[in-house]
Amino acid sequence: MEERRQHQRRRTDLTVEVYDRHTGASLGRLADLSSDGFMLCGAQVPAxxxxxxxxLVPLPPLHETGEIHLGADCLWSRGGQEGQLGWAGFHIIDIAEDQAAALEELISHL
Incomplete structure (x- = not known):
């Protein structure tokens, strides 16, 4: 499979929860992250x-980095089997300049 990513994704040992900004529903937890995309795992991943x-909410909160707000397009999704987590890959499509700076700060902690 051809690699199309422009930025290397970094796996995270930090806990970063991902929530839908409109509903507040949990989408899952970050598995990896770059400045242009991320992969998450969760019980019910988006289609x-x-x-x-x-x-994106780092837990515990990082002093320099609060919540990060962004728009993302789910490129692929694989639901988990009974009792297992599913996975989904996202491309970041909308992020304000200050949020992009916060995202880079978060990436520096990975």
Whole structure:
């Protein structure tokens, strides 16, 4: 499979929860992150081709980095089997300049 990512994704040992900004529903937890995308795992991951406004929330909070708000397009999604987590890959499509700076700060902690 051809690699199309422009930025290397970094796996995270930090706990970063991802929430839908409109409903507050948990979308899952970050598995990896780059400045242009992320992969998450969760009990009920969004469907492919979903466009969502997300909140990325580091736990415990990092002093320099609060919540990060961004828009993301779900490129692919694989639900888990009974009792297992599902996975989904996202491309970041909308992020304000200050939020992009916060995202880079979060990436520096990975």
């Amino acid at each position: 492919a081709d979903s466009v969502l406004e997300c909140r």
